[in-house]
Amino acid sequence: MKFSIQINCSPYNVNAGQKAYRFMLTAIAKNHQILRVFFYREGIYHALRWALPPDDEFQFSDRWSELARIHGVDLVVCISAAQRRGLLCLDEARRQGKQDDDLAEGFRIGGLGQLIESTLEADRFIVFS
């Protein structure tokens, strides 16, 4: 089955991001396909390159990067949600005359069209809020 995932919550206000991560690992292990993960609203904070949780806590951005590297999951961060909240990738930062490089490895910046596109292709669409 093909899944499209949207994540709307930040890593620390609720643990839906961790649930999404574990859901996806299980789905992949059962030979399902994750078409795309779309990070929206406060969910964009999962993509912070410089987040440094204490060693004994969930290393969220590292885990996501791993998911992209090992399983090829497409991690898309909404550009408008990210810019509102000050998360800029290197290219966008340069365009805006800034020095930032905030996007963790494995994520890419995209638009809402990619969210709708993935819901069209997926058999199931799940929102984690």
Place this chain on the structure above:
Amino acid sequence: MKNYLFVLSKPTICGSYSQEMLDIILTAAVFDQHVTILLLDGGVFQLKKHQHPNADIKDTSSIFRALEIYDITNIYVEYESIQECGLDLSDLFLPVQICYRNNLTQLFLQFDVLFSN
């Protein structure tokens, strides 16, 4: 093509909630999908007449007024929410269809994709 239902359950002045949901709604419409909106709980205030937000707050009511341009005309409100919020259908600035709480599950089953928060 798929049928999309967007459920808005929060009032107008609630952070960027309305704006960010409307952005998805408009994108789905631009992709030529069938879009329906359901307002329930405090979400029914989205269509309240006489909204005059100050300059610091986005006027999302103007986006609702523009939905017809995107062929979005299917807007449901939950009858019980209207009552609980002390409103009347004449308080709303767009024509809407009424849905009763008991029938929500049947309504949801008509759609392929459900966005809510």
